[in-house]
Amino acid sequence: MVDTGHKMVRAVHGGLDLAELRRLGLDPRAVLDFSSSINPLGAPPGVMNAIADVNIAAYPDSDCLELREALGGSLNLEPDRILVGNGSTELIHLLATAFLSKGDGAVIFGPAFGEYLAACAAQGVEPVELVANEADDFRWDVAEACQSIRELRPGMVFLCNPNNPTGLYLDEDKVRRIAAAASASGVLVLDEAYVSFVDGAWDSRPLLDIPNVVLLRSMTKDYALTGLRLGYMLSSPEVIAGVKARQYSWSVNAAAQAAGVMCLGRQDHLEQGREAVRIGKAYLVDALVSMGLKCRVGAANFLLASVGDATTIRLRLLKEHGICVRDCASFGLPGYIRIGVRKMDDCRRLVAALDKALSDG
Template identity: 40%
Template sequence: SEGVEPESILDFSVSTNPLPPHPEVERAVARAAFDRYPDSSSEALRRAIAEANAFSPEEVLVTNGLAQAIVLLAFAFCDRGSRALVASPAFGEYEAASRLAGAEVLFVPAREEEGFAFPAQRLMHAVRAHRPALVWVCSPNNPTGAAPSREEAVSLLRVCEDEGALLLLDEAYVNFAPPGVSARGLLPSPNLLLLRSMTKDYGLTGLRLGYILGATGLLRPLRALQPPWSVNACAQAAGEEALRRNAYYEAQWREVRSLTEWMASKLRALGYAPSPPSANFILFKVGDTAALKEFLWRERILVRDCASFGLPGYVRVGVRSEAENNRLIECISLFKER
C-alpha cells in the first residue's frame, strides 16, 4: 500500500536458507518439461532422497512443501473426536489441520521461566493422560529453537508406542541445527514419522518441496490421500539436482550456523537475551515489538512479531547474508540508543 518495491525490503521475518542456490539447480529448473504432466509419484526424486537418507524409496513420500504433508497427516490419522497434542509454541498449521480433520487440539507449552526448553516430561504425561492420535513436535522448534535430546526423543517415542499415538517430528530446520539433533536413527517405527523441508534446506521457497520419512505402512494412507501431480516438474528437477550438490549445501548450512552464532553474540552485546542458536533464526524479547517493527520498517526491514505464536513481546529474526545481518544489528543498535 506504500508503493514499496519488494526488492528494496530486507526480510528477516522468514527463515529459509538465505544463501544462493547452486547454479546447476537453476539450470535444472530451466530444463524441466513444461509440456507434460510431472511424475505423480516423484519417483526419481524419491529414490534420490532415499539414497541420501539410507532408506528405501518406499519409506519416502515427496510432498508439495510441508504444509501439504501436515494436512495429509491430519486427515489420514485424526478421526473426528480424536485428540492431537501440540508441543507449543508452534507452527499454526498443526492446529489448523488437526481441527479441520475433526480432532480436539491440546497444547503442551514450553515455559518462558524455563528458557523455553523442550517440555519432555509434561508432554509424556499428556500423552499418557489424553492418549492422542497425533503428537506434533517441531525439532528444532519454531520459533524457540529448542529440540528434544536424544534421550528425550527415545523416551517420548516409547510413551507414544505404549499409548498408540503417532509421533510427528517436524525437522524442517534440522540441517541448520548442530549435528546430532535429528531423530532419523529412531526410524523405522510404527509410531514415528519425520517431516523434512527442502524448501528451507535448499532455498527452494518458490517451488514448495518437502518429504516424509517413515515406515511404508504409515505412508500408504498418505499416498492414497495425496492429490495427483502434487509436486510440479520444476520442484522435482530442483530437488534432484540439489541432492547431487549436497556438499555445496552442507557448506552453506555450516556457514548459516556460524552466521547465527554471530548474530546471537551481537544481540547479547546489545543487552538482549536471545535463545540459544540451534536453527537459522533467533528468538529474543524486546518488550515493545510495535516500536521496534515501526523503527525497522523505516529502514525497510521486516522481523517476525511472535505474538502470533502466543509470545507477545518477542520477535524472531531469520539469518541472512553477513552484510544484511550487519545492517540489522546496526539498526537495532540505533533503536536501543534512541
C-alpha cells in the same frame, strides 16, 4: 460450499506480504527478509538450469519417483518409505486428514508452527498444547509431557525438533521417550524442518523402527527453494501409503522435482550454508546482547530476541529500514521477534537498523 462444522484456522507465516508492502509503498525486491529461515546462501548454482530443462508441457510425475529414489540413495532408505509434498505444510495437513477425525485428541508441543493447529482444526480436533516454560529457557518437562500423552491418548502428537520458534533441540533419549508415549495411541509427527542447520545433529532415522513415527524434512529450507515448495516425510510403507492415498495428483510440480534432484547432488552447498549460519548467528548474538537484548539462542538457523512490543518493532523496521523480521505474537510470544540468519552484510544492516528502531521507541 459444504459446511463441515469444523473451525477453520489460518496459520501465520514468515515471508513477505505483497499486499502489506504495497500499502507501505515498498518494493519487495528491496526488502531484506529475515522473517524466513532458509539457507543464507540461497539456492545452489545450477538450480535455474535444472528448472529450465523441465518440459512444462508435460504433466509432472505424481509419484515423484526420481526424487524419491535420489532421497532414498542419500538417506539409505527404500523409496516406499518416502513421500514428497508441496512443502511440509501439505504433508502436515495430509497426515491430519489420514489419522485424525472429529472427537480425536491431539497434542502439540508449543510454542509451535501454526499449521499444526490449522491441520487439527480442519479435522474438527481441538489439540492440547504443552507449552514450554519460558522461565526455564523454553524447555519442557519431558517426563510430565509423556505422562500427559499417556493419559490423553491422542491420535497425533506434533513435535518440532529443533523447535520453531525457540530453537530448542531435544536429544535422542528425550525424543525416544516421547515417541514411545505417542505411538501407544497414535502417530508422532517429528518435524525436522531445521535439523540440517544443527551442529552435531543426532541421526533420527532409527526412530522409524518405532511404530507410527513420521519424520518431516524441508528441502525448501535446506536449499532455499521457498518459491518452489518442497518437503518430504519418512515413515513405514504402510503410513506412507495411507497418506499418499489422500494426496492430490500432481501436487508437486515438475520444476520443484527437478530442483530437488539437482540439489541432492550439492551437499557441499548445504555444508557451506551451515557454516554461514554459524558465523552469522555468532555475530548476531554478540551484537544483540551488547545492545542489552535478551536472546534465546537455539540450535537452528534463527534466534529469538526480546524487544518489548514485537509488532511495533517489526513494523518500524519494515517501514523505515526495509527489513522484515518475524513478529512472534502468533506463537504466543508478543515480546519477541524471530530473526533468520542471513549473510554477514545483511546481518550488519539488521543490527544497525534494530539499534535505531529500539532507540527511536
